[in-house]
Amino acid sequence: MHDVLIVGAGPAGSTAANLLAQAGVRAVALDKDVFPRFHIGESLLPIDLPIFARLGVAMDRESWQFKQGAEFIDERTGEFAFFSFADGLEGTPPHAWQVDRAAFDTMLCDVARSRGADIRFGERVQDVAFADDHVRVVTDRGEHRARYLLDCTGQDAMLGRGGRTIAPLHELGRAAVFCHFDDLSPEVRAELGEQGNIKVLIVEDGWHWLIPMHGGRLSVGLVKWRGKLDDDAFEAALAASPLCRRLTAGATRSASRTIRNWSYKNTRPSGPRWACVGDACAFLDPVFSSGVSLAMLGAERTVDVLVPALAxxxxxxxxxxxxVHATMQIAYDSFEQLIRRFYHTRLVSHLFFARTPDPQLRRGLISMLAGDVWRDDNPFQDMLRSSRVQPQRVTAPSE
Structure with missing residues (x-):
């Protein structure tokens, strides 16, 4: 009999396991995969730095790519904007990291285990049943019982999809095709590695990501919110970008991968003896790299409520x-409003590429890009809240 059973050992699950172990709570985390395993979502935000410190996670330039900020580029017009996280509002953490998720997620689990967490790989959940006084979970290896269940299964969203409470968010990014380039030229490695910025290239109905990573790797992807997106469209977009061609010239390329239908919210994220955390709660378009950060911060807030409740x-x-949901909804709504304005208004031209942007709005935008969204002194966030572009309100799909 465990106090807490965690399904999924990605950033949300390993964060919960780490903090529960530190609090002396008997918890076990199960993941169907054996780590390390591939995962996309390689660009982190500065708002992660405080939770890294609490977890005991040490990041350094010897193992990870330092990330100073974000660049937005429109090669069609020649427009360019660079946002350094250090230029945000006072108190916003000044930098972030780019990570290989296979190595990063494994490291988070290793640190959690060093704190006493019980994490088990290669164990797949087959059934979940809730009783008045416990939760019963059947896996391909046996049976577990616990006082509480945390669904940290990411976009698999075990409880949400099983309960048919996942509602799609429309007119956000609906698909991505991506690949990795290794063995970049020494000149390109030096150019990208100095600042480590994510580069967002704006294209028709979407955007490219270019994420420099430790060891001379470049992650390149194409996201579309409408129109056809397949390998041919990806190849055409790469060929049409002078920057992509220059940075990847002579590099070794991996096969392309595709992810579809990711923008959604879970309309019932918790109930008696259970809660969904991270992507099992919601996932937005990845243009502002919020996924990992919101997963880890959501896990932290969930554990901070759960530990005294168990006691x-x-x-x-x-x-x-x-x-917890009320607090996290602030972040989901803020990022969703920013994403919708990015796609469907002139926000990019009027603020991102403005010749003389309002300095306070610019600082507020940078703090939002850093994930620092829980503050009451951000004029840019206040502008979003008063905008006609509002988050999509969702209800559970009908049976």
């Missing part, structure tokens, strides 16, 4: 996680 025997309350 006091309150974990069965159906509304236990309501404060």
């Amino acid at each position: 006091e025997g309150r974990e069965a309350a159906a509304d236990l996680m309501a404060p």
Whole structure:
């Protein structure tokens, strides 16, 4: 009998396992995969730095790519904008990291285990049943019982998809095709490695990502919110970009991969003795790299509510996680509004590429790009809240 059973050991699951172990809670995390395993989502945000410190995670330039900020580029017009995280509002962390997710996720699990967490790989959940006083989970290796269940299964969204409570978000990015380039030229490695910025190339109905990574690797992807997106469209977009051609000249390329239909919200993210965390709660278009950060921060807030509830025997309350969802909704709404304005308004031209942008709005935008969204002194965030472009309100799909 465990106190908490965590399904999924990605950034959300390993964060929860780490913090629960530090609090002395009996928890076990199960993941169907054997780590290290491939995952996309390689660009992190500065808002991760405080949770890294709490977890005991040490990031350094010897193993990871330092990320100073973000660049936005429109090769069709020649427009360019660079946002350094250090130029955000006071208190915004000044930098971030780019990571190989296979290595990063494994490192998070290793650190959690060093703190006493029980994490088990290669164990697939087959059935979940809730009783008044416990949760029963059947896997391909046996049976587990716990007082509480955390669904950290990422975009598999075990409970949401099983309960048919996943609602799509329309007119956000709906698909991506991507690949990796290795063995970049020494000149390109030096150019990209100095600042480590993510480069966002704006194209018709979407955008490219270019993410420099440690060891001379470049992650390149194409995202579209409408129109055809397949390998042929990806190849055409790469060929049409002078920057992509220059940076990848002579490099070794991996096969292309495709991810589809990712923008959604879970309309019922928690209940008696269970909660969904991270991508199992919601996932937005990745243009501003919010996925990993919101997953880890959501896990932190969930654990901070769950630990005292377990100690006091309150974990069965159906509304236990309501404060967590309210807090995380601020972040989801803020990023969704920013993404919708990015795609469907003149925000990029009027602010990102403005010749003389309002300095306070620019600083506020940078703090948002850094993931620092839980503050009440950001004029840019206030502007988003008053905008006619609002988050999509979703309800559970009908049976």
